[in-house]
Amino acid sequence: MKRYGQEISVAIAIATLAAVLAYAAPGYFSGENLSDLFLSNMPVLVVAVGMTLVILTGEIDVSVGSIFAICGVAAGVIAKAGVPVLFACLAACAIGAALGALNGVLVAYVRIPSIVVTLATMTALRDGLRWTTQGAWVENLPRSFQWFGLTQGAYPVAALLTAVVLVGTVGWGIRNLAAGRAIYATGSNAEAARVSGINTRRVVFLVFAATGALTGLAAVFNSVRFNQIPSNAGLGLELKVIAAVVVGGTAITGGRGSIAGTVLGVVLLGAIGPALIFLGTSAYWEQALQGIVILSAITIEALRSRAETREAGLAAHRV
Amino acid sequence: MPVPILYAHLISKSFEGVRALKGVSFELLSGEVHALVGENGAGKSTLIKIMTGAVFADSGALTIGGQTVAHNSPGVARSLGVAAIYQQPSLFSHLTVAENIALVLEEARPWRRINWKARRERARALIEKAGASIDPERLVSTLSMPEQQIVEIAKAIGANARILVMDEPTASLTELEVESLFKVIAELKSQGVGIIYISHRLEEISKIADRVTVLRDGEAIATRDAPSVDRSELIQLMVGRAVNAVFPKRRVQLGDIVLRLHEISNRATGVTSVSLEVRKGEILGIAGLVGSGRTQLAETIFGLTPSDSGEIFIQGTPAAVRSPADAIRHGIGYVPEDRRKHGVILEMPITVNTSLADLDAVSHGGLIHSADESAMAERFVEQLRIKTPSVHANVGMLSGGNQQKVALSRWLATNPKILILDEPTQGVDVGSKSEIHALMVDLAERGLAIIMISSELPELLGMSDRIAVMRDGTIASILSREEATQEKILLLAFGHALAGQTA
Numbered sequence: 001m002k003r004y005g006q007e008i009s010v011a012i013a014i015a016t017l018a019a020v021l022a023y024a025a026p027g028y029f030s031g032e033n034l035s036d037l038f039l040s041n042m043p044v045l046v047v048a049v050g051m052t053l054v055i056l057t058g059e060i061d062v063s064v065g066s067i068f069a070i071c072g073v074a075a076g077v078i079a080k081a082g083v084p085v086l087f088a089c090l091a092a093c094a095i096g097a098a099l100g101a102l103n104g105v106l107v108a109y110v111r112i113p114s115i116v117v118t119l120a121t122m123t124a125l126r127d128g129l130r131w132t133t134q135g136a137w138v139e140n141l142p143r144s145f146q147w148f149g150l151t152q153g154a155y156p157v158a159a160l161l162t163a164v165v166l167v168g169t170v171g172w173g174i175r176n177l178a179a180g181r182a183i184y185a186t187g188s189n190a191e192a193a194r195v196s197g198i199n200t201r202r203v204v205f206l207v208f209a210a211t212g213a214l215t216g217l218a219a220v221f222n223s224v225r226f227n228q229i230p231s232n233a234g235l236g237l238e239l240k241v242i243a244a245v246v247v248g249g250t251a252i253t254g255g256r257g258s259i260a261g262t263v264l265g266v267v268l269l270g271a272i273g274p275a276l277i278f279l280g281t282s283a284y285w286e287q288a289l290q291g292i293v294i295l296s297a298i299t300i301e302a303l304r305s306r307a308e309t310r311e312a313g314l315a316a317h318r319v
Numbered sequence: 320m321p322v323p324i325l326y327a328h329l330i331s332k333s334f335e336g337v338r339a340l341k342g343v344s345f346e347l348l349s350g351e352v353h354a355l356v357g358e359n360g361a362g363k364s365t366l367i368k369i370m371t372g373a374v375f376a377d378s379g380a381l382t383i384g385g386q387t388v389a390h391n392s393p394g395v396a397r398s399l400g401v402a403a404i405y406q407q408p409s410l411f412s413h414l415t416v417a418e419n420i421a422l423v424l425e426e427a428r429p430w431r432r433i434n435w436k437a438r439r440e441r442a443r444a445l446i447e448k449a450g451a452s453i454d455p456e457r458l459v460s461t462l463s464m465p466e467q468q469i470v471e472i473a474k475a476i477g478a479n480a481r482i483l484v485m486d487e488p489t490a491s492l493t494e495l496e497v498e499s500l501f502k503v504i505a506e507l508k509s510q511g512v513g514i515i516y517i518s519h520r521l522e523e524i525s526k527i528a529d530r531v532t533v534l535r536d537g538e539a540i541a542t543r544d545a546p547s548v549d550r551s552e553l554i555q556l557m558v559g560r561a562v563n564a565v566f567p568k569r570r571v572q573l574g575d576i577v578l579r580l581h582e583i584s585n586r587a588t589g590v591t592s593v594s595l596e597v598r599k600g601e602i603l604g605i606a607g608l609v610g611s612g613r614t615q616l617a618e619t620i621f622g623l624t625p626s627d628s629g630e631i632f633i634q635g636t637p638a639a640v641r642s643p644a645d646a647i648r649h650g651i652g653y654v655p656e657d658r659r660k661h662g663v664i665l666e667m668p669i670t671v672n673t674s675l676a677d678l679d680a681v682s683h684g685g686l687i688h689s690a691d692e693s694a695m696a697e698r699f700v701e702q703l704r705i706k707t708p709s710v711h712a713n714v715g716m717l718s719g720g721n722q723q724k725v726a727l728s729r730w731l732a733t734n735p736k737i738l739i740l741d742e743p744t745q746g747v748d749v750g751s752k753s754e755i756h757a758l759m760v761d762l763a764e765r766g767l768a769i770i771m772i773s774s775e776l777p778e779l780l781g782m783s784d785r786i787a788v789m790r791d792g793t794i795a796s797i798l799s800r801e802e803a804t805q806e807k808i809l810l811l812a813f814g815h816a817l818a819g820q821t822a
Contacts, residue, residue: 178678178685185675189664193653195623196676196729197644254665 006249006301010264013293017268017275025278033274035156039225041270042159043068043218045263048241049170050100050211053197053264055173055245057204058113058187058254059107064097064241066125068234071219073129076138076229079145086147093216099125100212105123114208122238127232138229145224157224159221166214171259183207187254242267243290246298251305269293323351323382325370325482330379332365339365341537342379347513352504353419354516354524354545357534358557358809359609359774363517366534367484370515371403372396384481390726397423400481402474406490408457408467416470417442417455423625424477430793441464445473450503465496472503483507484515489523490610497530501527519608521550521813533557551806554662554813558776558805566781567757571762573784574599575634577768578651578737580620583629588615589792597737598769599736602759604693606808612774612792614656617739620770621653622646634736646677652730654723656741656772662726664716671709672714672725677733699728720751727758741772757780776805790810 021028048063056062057189075092099121106117174180185193186200194200223229248265250257272293273286327348332340340362348357349352355363356428364762368374372391383399389507407439410419416433418768420442425431436501442455459467468488475483483654485504504514504527505707510739516528524531526742528545533556540556579596599601605612615715618624620631620640624641631638633649640646646653655661671688681691696710702738707717714725723743732736744752773779779786780803787797 116720176687176689178682178687180686181671181675183669183680185664185671188666189401189660192664193675195621195661197641197642197647198675199642199644255664 005304006297007258007264008246008262010194010261010268010297014264014268019127021275021278023178025275028275028278037270039156039159041266042163043222044237044240044270045163045259045266046166046218046221047211047215047237048244048266049166049259050207050214050264051241051245051258052225052248052250053170053174053183053207053259054211055250055252056183056187056254056257057207057240058190059204059207060242060252061100061103061114061118061208062242063103063118063122063125064128064211064238064239065095065234066122066221067099067212067215068128068222068237069231070099070125071164071216072223072229072233073133073138073231075220075223076141076145079142080138080140082142085142085144087183089220091222096216096219097209097213099211100215101205103212104208108201108204115140119144121226133283135231137231139227141229152201155225159177162221165201167263169261174259184255189254189255221260245293246301247296252298265297307314322349322385324348324384325515326368326382327370327457328380328382330366330369330376330381332369332374333375339537340369343537343539344536345532347515347527349481349513350508350511351530351802352508352514352516352528352545354528355534356518356521356524356531356553356557358776361534362507362537363534364486365537367486367515367517369404370373370396370482371401371484371769382749397478398501399557400479401484402478402480403484404468404471404475408464408471410467410470412460413458413747415456415746416446416453416462417457419459419470420445420455420474420477423474441477442473442811445477446470448506450477450499450506465492465500468492468500469503472507473484476507480512482737483511483808484517486517487519489515489518489520491501497523517551519813521553524548524745528808549648551810554806554809558809566778567753567760568782569760570784571600571760571763571814573601574766576632577633577634578770579635580622581630581632583616583619583626583631584618585615585626586625587627588612588619588624590615590619590626591792593619593792594629594798595787595794597770598764599768600763601784602769602771602782604779604786605770605789606774606776606779606786606812607789608812611789611812613789614741615792616789617653617655617741617770617772620646621651623653637780647733650734650736651737652676652733652735654730654738654743655742656745658719658723658726663714663729665722666713668713669700669710669717669725669728670703673699673710673728673732676729680732695732697727699724699731703728703758718748718751720747720755723747723755727755731762735767735769739770739772742774743771744773744775744778768801776808779803779808780805790814 027274051061051064064155074095078087078091103117103121105116106112174183182198182203185198186203190200222233244265246252247263247268248261252260269290273283274287276282276285310315323346328344329342329344330340331342337404343362343366345366357363363514365374369376372393372395375391381391383401386399387396388399417439420743421438439455446453446469449469451469453462453466462470488500492500507514518524522755524545524546530542531548531553532542532756533547533553535557575598576596577599580593580595582592593616605613615624619626620821622642622645625641632638640649653789659665670692674692676689679693682689693710699705700707700710705721705724707721714722744755747755759769771782784799784800786794786803786808788808798807800807
């Protein structure tokens with residue numbers, strides 16, 4: 001059970017929060033509120049699934065917010081040009097994958113540290129988009145683009161199904177597929193993985209590309225909900241996503257973590273803000289409280305892994 | 320009679336239960352060059368680390384400049400005038416020569432204004448004292464290796480070093496550069512500096528040293544007058560011990576040639592025109608000093624640093640080995656030297672570590688069957704007698720010997736034809752060691768071709784059918800089991816032709 005220590009801590013935190021809310025603000029659990037909560041956090045979850053893979057390999061991607069904005073705008077513009085909505089959405093995912101692949105090439109093959117690469121692409125893509133759109137939002141979207149998102153019945157079901165299928169397959173896959181094994185091995189000890197015949201560079205490239213594609217998917221689900229698509233969407237998304245992944249127990253140094261943990265991380269961080277409002281506290285506390293949650297998660301994780309190292313050290317001395 | 324400026328008395332030091340130094344005494348006089356020689360792992364580096372304060376002795380006394388040093392540390396050692404120059408200069412490559420020298424000499428008060436002119440002038444003067452002229456404004460990254468060493472020496476002179484430790488200072492120098500370094504050493508000697516000189520090049524020692532002390536297995540075996548000492552006597556002293564350990568070696572009928580290298584080179588790593596062949600059932604030992612290119616050769620064969628010229632033949636057919644994946648496909652396995660760094664993944668369970676190089680065997684269409692994977696790990700845990708509570712325990716929780724067995728399991732799982740073992744028993748307890756040796760013999764009997772790199776001469780002599788001795792990135796000579804002796808191997812490794820030697 002020790003292996004899931006962090007996940008359990010987060011689950012307990014969520015349960016505690018739920019208990020407090022159930023007592024103090026039962027309105028929080030109204031179907032409407034829960035549905036709203038889910039829909040606003042679903043894109044964060046989709047990107048976080050990709051980010052989990054990136055962080056598992058020991059890398060980081062801070063450009064997801066910018067890619068998110070570009071994919072959203074691209075989906076709208078393509079749909080307005082008369083392309084069927086489904087293809088517009090697929091195109092957005094493809095653009096995301098391409099931008100992620102660009103990150104991947106620079107990190108894996110040109111071998112620039114991922115924080116540097118994605119900081120640069122974050123800024124370049126964001127400002128490139130601002131320059132291209134001149135800050136204008138995409139408006140007058142075709143009706144077909146919106147009926148899906150604005151239909152109260154279909155959209156939440158589709159979003160829920162997508163999230164469940166995505167979390168299920170990726171979560172199961174990284175545990176049971178050889179490809180998932182390659183991700184964990186690369187993040188744990190890249191050198192040992194390479195000696196074992198794993199193409200560690202390709203692994204890193206692919207997780208960046210996959211994260212780009214998932215960011216595109218998240219952008220599509222986000223943009224169909226509203227009448228316009230803002231060109232400054234996704235500002236700060238990277239922080240939310242990385243925080244959720246780390247709170248969920250994925251080691252920032254790579255090699256350890258799970259999709260289940262990430263789901264819990266997204267739930268905890270997504271639930272806190274609105275909970276404050278329901279509990280009658282100022283919403284201004286949201287960011288501060290999120291910060292506290294992140295700090296405590298990282299501290300607990302650091303203490304835990306130090307204890308583990310000590311234990312392993314002792315064990316290694318016994319012959 | 321000059322007085323000792325450094326005296327180490329009965330120094331002992333253990334690392335994780337292994338005794339690196341067993342009561343070593345060592346004396347250095349003012350104005351003396353005292354050489355320190357010994358095989359890999361004889362305890363030379365540990366001894367100098369204790370003198371420079373990098374490592375703390377378990378017992379014994381250290382006297383520097385007449386003062387007993389109770390708690391040595393790098394700072395204390397420096398203030399007592401101890402400076403060290405290593406094989407690889409440790410300078411800041413993006414700073415200038417003057418800045419590098421200033422870093423150790425100038426007091427670092429945060430608001431002090433830097434006097435650039437004085438800084439340059441002092442650097443120039445110190446480098447002159449070290450017998451060279453280098454522009455103090457040059458970036459260290461633009462300096463050659465010997466120039467960087469001059470800067471290190473200038474630093475030591477500037478710090479008024481009375482005791483200078485030089486660890487293989489000539490390893491990366493050419494003949495000419497060595498000559499100028501010797502002039503600097505002579506100059507320092509005349510100023511009364513005591514020099515502890517470590518080198519694998521025995522001919523240098525009789526040239527510049529006054530005395531030479533031989534270390535073997537953590538003990539100071541003998542001290543001789545260097546100008547009159549005989550080189551073969553030095554080697555005798557270094558080897559000394561009889562091969563008394565019993566190795567479970569059984570001769571196996573050798574089969575066809577499995578692996579043949581034809582003039583393999585890799586310019587980047589210094590592997591130069593290596594040709595050799597290994598037969599089915601054979602254990603080929605590879606000897607050589609640290610830095611002779613043994614590991615680099617292994618990495619080239621395994622495709623980690625692919626060769627840039629030459630050919631590899633596997634079972635008679637040319638094979639392109641451009642990556643570890645290629646090597647695995649061709650039936651090559653490689654258990655690397657530093658198992659914690661390259662061998663096993665400590666924070667993953669035995670199951671994952673065992674199947675990593677051959678996931679296909681436990682998966683279908685990319686889907687891993689955890690039952691098959693556990694069964695594979697169970698099989699090897701039983702076969703190699705790995706001591707663990709369960710196959711799901713993390714490898715980090717096992718002892719060194721058991722970690723090494725897990726690393727071995729991974730490669731045995733791939734059913735290799737050729738197995739390269741780099742220091743297979745380094746840092747492994749005695750029990751596991753003989754189990755690993757027994758396993759190697761079993762594997763050879765089953766027809767594997769094994770290449771074993773080792774720094775331990777008794778292991779090489781006890782286990783190998785033939786021994787290839789490497790020096791300067793290439794094979795100096797290949798000895799058969801019958802003709803190989805510790806002396807011959809060391810002579811070859813130290814760079815002496817065997818002709819005319821009666822070992």
